[in-house]
Amino acid sequence: MADLDYAKLEGFGSRMLDMLNGAAAALMLSVGHRVGLFDTMARMPASTPSELAEAAGLEERYVREWLGAVSCAGIVEYDSTRDLFSLPPEHAAMTTRVAGTRNMAATAQLIAVFGAVEDQIVGKFREGGGVPYPEYGGFSRVMAELSAATFDASLVGATLPLVPGIVDELRRGIDVADIATGSGHAVNVMAKAFPASRFVGLDLSEEGIGQARREAAEMGLLNATFEVCDVSALDASRRFDFVTTFDAVHDQAQPGLVVKAVFDALRPGGYWLCVDVGASSHLGENLGHPMGTFLYSVSCMHCMSVSLAYDGVGLGAMWGVQQARELFASAGFDEVHVRAIPGDTVNNYYVCRRA
DSSP: OTTOOHHHHHHHHHHHHHHHHHHHHHHHHHHHHHTTHHHHHHTSOSBOHHHHHHHHTOOHHHHHHHHHHHHHTTSSEEETTTTEEEOOHHHHTTTSGGGGGGOHHHHTHHHHHHHTTHHHHHHHHHHOOOOOGGGSTTHHHHHHHHHHHHIIIIIIIIIGGGSTTHHHHHHHOOEEEEETOTTOHHHHHHHHHOTTSEEEEEESOHHHHHHHHHHHHHTTOSSEEEEEOOTTSOOTTOOEEEEEEESOGGGOSSHHHHHHHHHHHEEEEEEEEEEEEOOOSSGGGTTTOTTHHHHHHHIIIIIHHHHHHTTOOOOOTTOHHHHHHHHHHHHTOOEEEEEOOTTOOSEEEEEEEOO
């Protein structure tokens, strides 16, 4: 201990306290989002805990304790002279449902989801293998909420135009498949925007496909269908003009088989739009990634582990652009372009064409 650099020790100790406070704040962000407190506060002037609890339909004692945590975190402002709490508009712009893709409180829900499987993950560190998808209670709900906000905000206006000529083709009418569609919201958004095209969403999850079908029915869509199937073994007789995958390849047990299935499913000249985590395959090049810690943690607690649970390769969320290019080339794609959308620090947009 005598050889320690005490200035460095003190600095690291301070950073550790910040981490613990930040982790606790993330849980409070999640709670505040789920019970609607941020949305309630955004509509109200500075208020007492009782007033906020009544407006949100919640128990005052819990609201008061929650307010203590988020006030200490600097998320909510506290007027100690009047015992009033307020949510600044700049903070509401990143914590409320109307914030859409900027809502960090919605993303914070993942911390609690992963915490619920911590004991199982600890066991897998010792014995190997992974934690299967059904063990992640709430994960599909959170991801459906997060992805829906993204699709609503940018899929038609910003994401699809990255693919050369695809918007005009969609307007004229083509065959489209969304692989690993989850709850199918991307398909339904595209089907509504391009009624002349025919869309199918494919996923192994019966629950997700059921939700997708219900939403399509509610939207009155006649050009969107959904099927339960193993996306690594698509029907070889089916062909599509355009295929999409959204943050799905890195989760697969056998991503190579899925990518090859996508290639085989495309008609000559067809495009595959693969949206996946934007990173390098080399850790050293990710140290400055603005969400590096979060994304590696998500991978350790979910993406990698779920793949390993099904005897998969455990690619992980941070597989990176170098591995992606190699995987796509091995499947037959000799034309791969990596695109980006300004403001999106999480994803790469791979535009792959079958010759």
